[in-house]
Amino acid sequence: MSVQLRFRDLTLGYERHPAVHHLDGVVEEGALLAVCGPNGAGKSTLMKAISGALRPLHGSIDRAGLDPRDIAYLPQSAEIDRSFPIHVYDMVAMGLWRRAGLFGGIGRADRARIGEAIAAVGLEGFENRPIGTLSGGQMQRTLFARLLLQDARLILLDEPFTALDAKTMSDLLDLVRRWHGEKRTVLAVLHDFDLVRAHFPQTLLLARSAVAWGPTAEALAPENLLKARRMGEAWDETAQPCEAAA
Numbered sequence: 001m002s003v004q005l006r007f008r009d010l011t012l013g014y015e016r017h018p019a020v021h022h023l024d025g026v027v028e029e030g031a032l033l034a035v036c037g038p039n040g041a042g043k044s045t046l047m048k049a050i051s052g053a054l055r056p057l058h059g060s061i062d063r064a065g066l067d068p069r070d071i072a073y074l075p076q077s078a079e080i081d082r083s084f085p086i087h088v089y090d091m092v093a094m095g096l097w098r099r100a101g102l103f104g105g106i107g108r109a110d111r112a113r114i115g116e117a118i119a120a121v122g123l124e125g126f127e128n129r130p131i132g133t134l135s136g137g138q139m140q141r142t143l144f145a146r147l148l149l150q151d152a153r154l155i156l157l158d159e160p161f162t163a164l165d166a167k168t169m170s171d172l173l174d175l176v177r178r179w180h181g182e183k184r185t186v187l188a189v190l191h192d193f194d195l196v197r198a199h200f201p202q203t204l205l206l207a208r209s210a211v212a213w214g215p216t217a218e219a220l221a222p223e224n225l226l227k228a229r230r231m232g233e234a235w236d237e238t239a240q241p242c243e244a245a246a
Protein backbone atom coordinates (compact mmCIF):
# COMPACT_ATOMS: atom_id res chain seq x y z
CA MET A 1 0.00 0.00 0.00
CA SER A 2 1.26 3.48 -0.75
CA VAL A 3 1.17 6.34 1.71
CA GLN A 4 -1.66 8.87 1.34
CA LEU A 5 -0.72 11.22 4.20
CA ARG A 6 2.55 11.80 5.99
CA PHE A 7 2.83 14.05 9.04
CA ARG A 8 6.30 15.29 9.89
CA ASP A 9 6.72 16.96 13.29
CA LEU A 10 3.33 18.54 12.64
CA THR A 11 2.35 21.31 15.03
CA LEU A 12 -0.98 23.07 14.54
CA GLY A 13 -2.69 25.85 16.39
CA TYR A 14 -4.12 29.30 16.49
CA GLU A 15 -2.11 32.49 16.90
CA ARG A 16 0.94 30.38 17.69
CA HIS A 17 -0.79 28.50 20.54
CA PRO A 18 -0.43 24.85 19.55
CA ALA A 19 -3.47 22.59 19.62
CA VAL A 20 -1.63 19.61 18.10
CA HIS A 21 2.00 18.99 19.00
CA HIS A 22 4.77 17.29 17.05
CA LEU A 23 2.71 14.66 15.26
CA ASP A 24 4.66 12.14 13.18
CA GLY A 25 3.18 9.28 11.21
CA VAL A 26 1.60 8.02 8.03
CA VAL A 27 -1.90 7.15 6.84
CA GLU A 28 -1.84 4.53 4.12
CA GLU A 29 -3.95 4.85 1.00
CA GLY A 30 -7.26 3.06 1.56
CA ALA A 31 -7.04 3.28 5.37
CA LEU A 32 -10.16 3.57 7.50
CA LEU A 33 -8.87 5.53 10.48
CA ALA A 34 -10.73 6.78 13.53
CA VAL A 35 -9.40 9.89 15.27
CA CYS A 36 -10.34 9.81 18.95
CA GLY A 37 -9.50 11.79 22.07
CA PRO A 38 -10.97 14.06 24.72
CA ASN A 39 -12.65 17.40 24.00
CA GLY A 40 -10.07 19.95 22.94
CA ALA A 41 -7.58 17.24 21.93
CA GLY A 42 -7.00 18.84 18.53
CA LYS A 43 -9.01 16.39 16.42
CA SER A 44 -10.95 19.02 14.45
CA THR A 45 -7.81 21.10 14.14
CA LEU A 46 -6.04 18.13 12.55
CA MET A 47 -8.92 17.58 10.10
CA LYS A 48 -8.88 21.25 9.08
CA ALA A 49 -5.15 21.12 8.50
CA ILE A 50 -5.38 17.95 6.39
CA SER A 51 -8.13 19.57 4.31
CA GLY A 52 -5.83 22.53 3.69
CA ALA A 53 -7.97 25.04 5.59
CA LEU A 54 -5.33 25.57 8.30
CA ARG A 55 -1.61 26.00 7.73
CA PRO A 56 0.83 24.22 10.05
CA LEU A 57 2.66 26.33 12.64
CA HIS A 58 5.56 23.94 12.29
CA GLY A 59 6.32 20.73 10.40
CA SER A 60 4.39 19.50 7.39
CA ILE A 61 1.63 17.39 5.88
CA ASP A 62 2.52 15.52 2.72
CA ARG A 63 -0.63 14.52 0.81
CA ALA A 64 1.20 12.42 -1.79
CA GLY A 65 0.42 14.90 -4.55
CA LEU A 66 -3.33 14.66 -4.08
CA ASP A 67 -5.29 17.33 -5.94
CA PRO A 68 -7.28 19.52 -3.48
CA ARG A 69 -10.41 18.53 -5.46
CA ASP A 70 -9.77 14.97 -4.35
CA ILE A 71 -10.20 15.86 -0.67
CA ALA A 72 -13.71 15.95 0.79
CA TYR A 73 -14.25 17.44 4.25
CA LEU A 74 -17.38 17.19 6.36
CA PRO A 75 -17.11 19.67 9.25
CA GLN A 76 -18.84 19.27 12.61
CA SER A 77 -22.54 19.98 12.22
CA ALA A 78 -22.28 23.00 14.54
CA GLU A 79 -20.05 24.69 11.94
CA ILE A 80 -22.60 24.41 9.12
CA ASP A 81 -24.86 27.41 8.56
CA ARG A 82 -28.35 25.94 8.25
CA SER A 83 -29.89 29.36 7.66
CA PHE A 84 -28.31 29.53 4.19
CA PRO A 85 -31.28 29.65 1.76
CA ILE A 86 -30.67 26.55 -0.31
CA HIS A 87 -32.69 23.42 -1.11
CA VAL A 88 -31.60 19.82 -0.62
CA TYR A 89 -31.13 19.29 -4.37
CA ASP A 90 -28.79 22.26 -4.79
CA MET A 91 -26.91 21.44 -1.59
CA VAL A 92 -26.22 17.94 -2.91
CA ALA A 93 -25.38 19.28 -6.39
CA MET A 94 -22.64 21.39 -4.80
CA GLY A 95 -20.69 18.12 -4.58
CA LEU A 96 -20.16 18.46 -8.35
CA TRP A 97 -19.05 22.08 -8.36
CA ARG A 98 -15.42 21.37 -7.67
CA ARG A 99 -15.26 19.23 -10.80
CA ALA A 100 -17.80 20.91 -13.07
CA GLY A 101 -16.89 24.46 -11.97
CA LEU A 102 -19.31 26.91 -10.47
CA PHE A 103 -20.62 28.01 -13.84
CA GLY A 104 -19.98 24.76 -15.69
CA GLY A 105 -23.67 23.91 -15.87
CA ILE A 106 -25.30 20.65 -14.90
CA GLY A 107 -26.11 18.26 -17.74
CA ARG A 108 -28.39 15.27 -17.94
CA ALA A 109 -25.72 12.82 -16.70
CA ASP A 110 -25.03 15.09 -13.71
CA ARG A 111 -28.73 15.30 -12.89
CA ALA A 112 -28.88 11.51 -12.90
CA ARG A 113 -25.91 11.35 -10.53
CA ILE A 114 -27.49 13.89 -8.20
CA GLY A 115 -30.70 11.85 -8.18
CA GLU A 116 -28.76 8.66 -7.46
CA ALA A 117 -26.91 10.29 -4.56
CA ILE A 118 -30.16 11.59 -3.07
CA ALA A 119 -31.70 8.12 -3.41
CA ALA A 120 -28.61 6.46 -1.91
CA VAL A 121 -29.11 8.40 1.34
CA GLY A 122 -32.88 7.80 1.37
CA LEU A 123 -33.92 11.41 0.73
CA GLU A 124 -36.11 10.99 -2.35
CA GLY A 125 -39.00 13.45 -2.09
CA PHE A 126 -36.92 15.95 -0.08
CA GLU A 127 -35.28 17.58 -3.13
CA ASN A 128 -37.16 20.88 -2.80
CA ARG A 129 -36.94 21.20 0.96
CA PRO A 130 -34.96 24.20 2.28
CA ILE A 131 -32.10 22.79 4.38
CA GLY A 132 -33.20 24.94 7.33
CA THR A 133 -36.33 22.77 7.66
CA LEU A 134 -34.50 19.42 7.83
CA SER A 135 -34.04 17.37 10.97
CA GLY A 136 -30.46 16.80 12.12
CA GLY A 137 -30.44 13.30 10.63
CA GLN A 138 -31.90 14.47 7.29
CA MET A 139 -29.29 17.21 7.13
CA GLN A 140 -26.51 14.72 7.73
CA ARG A 141 -27.94 12.49 4.97
CA THR A 142 -27.91 15.52 2.65
CA LEU A 143 -24.26 16.19 3.45
CA PHE A 144 -23.35 12.55 2.83
CA ALA A 145 -25.11 12.70 -0.56
CA ARG A 146 -22.93 15.71 -1.38
CA LEU A 147 -19.85 13.73 -0.32
CA LEU A 148 -20.93 10.88 -2.60
CA LEU A 149 -20.91 13.25 -5.57
CA GLN A 150 -17.55 14.71 -4.64
CA ASP A 151 -16.06 11.32 -5.46
CA ALA A 152 -12.91 12.17 -3.46
CA ARG A 153 -9.93 9.91 -2.79
CA LEU A 154 -9.51 11.30 0.75
CA ILE A 155 -12.61 11.78 2.91
CA LEU A 156 -12.46 13.64 6.24
CA LEU A 157 -15.47 13.31 8.55
CA ASP A 158 -15.68 15.34 11.77
CA GLU A 159 -18.10 13.67 14.18
CA PRO A 160 -20.33 12.42 11.35
CA PHE A 161 -22.66 10.32 13.52
CA THR A 162 -23.25 12.59 16.50
CA ALA A 163 -26.93 12.84 17.54
CA LEU A 164 -28.17 10.43 14.87
CA ASP A 165 -30.71 7.66 15.46
CA ALA A 166 -29.63 4.04 14.98
CA LYS A 167 -31.14 3.73 11.47
CA THR A 168 -29.52 6.90 10.13
CA MET A 169 -26.19 5.98 11.69
CA SER A 170 -26.32 2.49 10.19
CA ASP A 171 -27.23 3.85 6.72
CA LEU A 172 -24.41 6.40 6.78
CA LEU A 173 -21.96 3.85 8.15
CA ASP A 174 -22.80 1.70 5.12
CA LEU A 175 -21.61 4.56 2.91
CA VAL A 176 -18.37 4.79 4.87
CA ARG A 177 -17.88 1.04 4.40
CA ARG A 178 -18.60 1.47 0.69
CA TRP A 179 -15.91 4.16 0.42
CA HIS A 180 -13.50 1.88 2.28
CA GLY A 181 -14.33 -0.96 -0.15
CA GLU A 182 -13.55 1.43 -3.02
CA LYS A 183 -10.06 1.92 -1.49
CA ARG A 184 -10.66 5.56 -0.64
CA THR A 185 -8.87 6.86 2.45
CA VAL A 186 -11.34 7.76 5.21
CA LEU A 187 -10.55 9.58 8.48
CA ALA A 188 -13.36 10.10 10.98
CA VAL A 189 -13.39 11.94 14.30
CA LEU A 190 -15.46 9.83 16.66
CA HIS A 191 -16.28 9.73 20.36
CA ASP A 192 -18.11 6.39 20.46
CA PHE A 193 -15.43 3.79 21.23
CA ASP A 194 -17.81 0.85 20.69
CA LEU A 195 -18.55 2.10 17.19
CA VAL A 196 -14.84 2.60 16.51
CA ARG A 197 -13.95 -0.89 17.78
CA ALA A 198 -16.68 -2.43 15.61
CA HIS A 199 -16.03 -0.60 12.34
CA PHE A 200 -12.64 1.16 12.24
CA PRO A 201 -9.54 -1.04 11.88
CA GLN A 202 -7.08 1.77 12.76
CA THR A 203 -7.21 4.49 15.40
CA LEU A 204 -5.20 7.58 16.23
CA LEU A 205 -5.74 8.47 19.88
CA LEU A 206 -4.92 12.15 20.17
CA ALA A 207 -4.51 14.31 23.24
CA ARG A 208 -2.79 17.25 21.58
CA SER A 209 0.06 14.84 20.86
CA ALA A 210 -0.39 11.24 19.75
CA VAL A 211 -1.07 8.94 22.70
CA ALA A 212 -1.38 5.85 20.48
CA TRP A 213 -1.73 5.10 16.78
CA GLY A 214 -2.27 1.69 15.27
CA PRO A 215 -4.72 -1.21 15.28
CA THR A 216 -7.85 -0.06 17.11
CA ALA A 217 -7.84 -2.72 19.85
CA GLU A 218 -4.31 -1.70 20.86
CA ALA A 219 -4.75 2.06 20.43
CA LEU A 220 -7.89 2.05 22.60
CA ALA A 221 -6.41 -0.17 25.32
CA PRO A 222 -7.47 0.99 28.83
CA GLU A 223 -4.01 2.32 29.72
CA ASN A 224 -4.00 4.55 26.60
CA LEU A 225 -7.50 5.86 27.32
CA LEU A 226 -6.46 6.68 30.88
CA LYS A 227 -3.34 8.46 29.64
CA ALA A 228 -5.39 10.50 27.13
CA ARG A 229 -7.88 11.46 29.84
CA ARG A 230 -5.10 12.54 32.23
CA MET A 231 -3.47 14.59 29.49
CA GLY A 232 -6.86 16.21 28.81
CA GLU A 233 -7.33 17.10 32.47
CA ALA A 234 -3.85 18.61 32.64
CA TRP A 235 -4.31 21.07 29.74
CA ASP A 236 -3.52 24.66 30.44
CA GLU A 237 -5.38 26.77 27.87
CA THR A 238 -3.25 29.80 28.77
CA ALA A 239 0.11 28.02 28.28
CA GLN A 240 2.79 29.80 26.30
CA PRO A 241 3.48 28.76 22.72
CA CYS A 242 5.78 25.73 22.68
CA GLU A 243 9.32 26.31 21.49
CA ALA A 244 9.10 24.33 18.27
CA ALA A 245 6.22 26.50 17.11
CA ALA A 246 7.69 29.81 18.21
Ligand SMILES: Nc1ncnc2c1ncn2[C@@H]1O[C@H](COP(=O)(O)OP(=O)(O)OP(=O)(O)O)[C@@H](O)[C@H]1O
Pocket residue numbers: 014019037038039040041042043044045046237
Ligand atom coordinates in the same frame (compact mmCIF):
# COMPACT_ATOMS: atom_id res chain seq x y z
N1 LIG B 1 -10.47 29.15 15.78
C1 LIG B 1 -9.84 28.91 16.94
N2 LIG B 1 -9.14 29.90 17.57
C2 LIG B 1 -8.47 29.68 18.72
N3 LIG B 1 -8.41 28.48 19.34
C3 LIG B 1 -9.07 27.45 18.76
C4 LIG B 1 -9.81 27.61 17.55
N4 LIG B 1 -10.36 26.41 17.22
C5 LIG B 1 -9.98 25.54 18.18
N5 LIG B 1 -9.20 26.16 19.11
C6 LIG B 1 -8.59 25.55 20.29
O1 LIG B 1 -7.76 24.48 19.85
C7 LIG B 1 -7.84 23.38 20.76
C8 LIG B 1 -8.23 22.13 19.97
O2 LIG B 1 -9.57 22.31 19.47
P1 LIG B 1 -10.25 21.25 18.52
O3 LIG B 1 -11.55 21.83 18.09
O4 LIG B 1 -9.29 20.83 17.47
O5 LIG B 1 -10.48 20.03 19.53
P2 LIG B 1 -11.33 18.68 19.33
O6 LIG B 1 -10.41 17.56 19.72
O7 LIG B 1 -11.89 18.62 17.97
O8 LIG B 1 -12.46 18.86 20.44
P3 LIG B 1 -14.00 18.39 20.53
O9 LIG B 1 -13.97 16.91 20.81
O10 LIG B 1 -14.49 19.17 21.71
O11 LIG B 1 -14.67 18.76 19.23
C9 LIG B 1 -8.84 23.78 21.84
O12 LIG B 1 -8.12 24.27 22.95
C10 LIG B 1 -9.64 24.90 21.19
O13 LIG B 1 -10.12 25.82 22.15
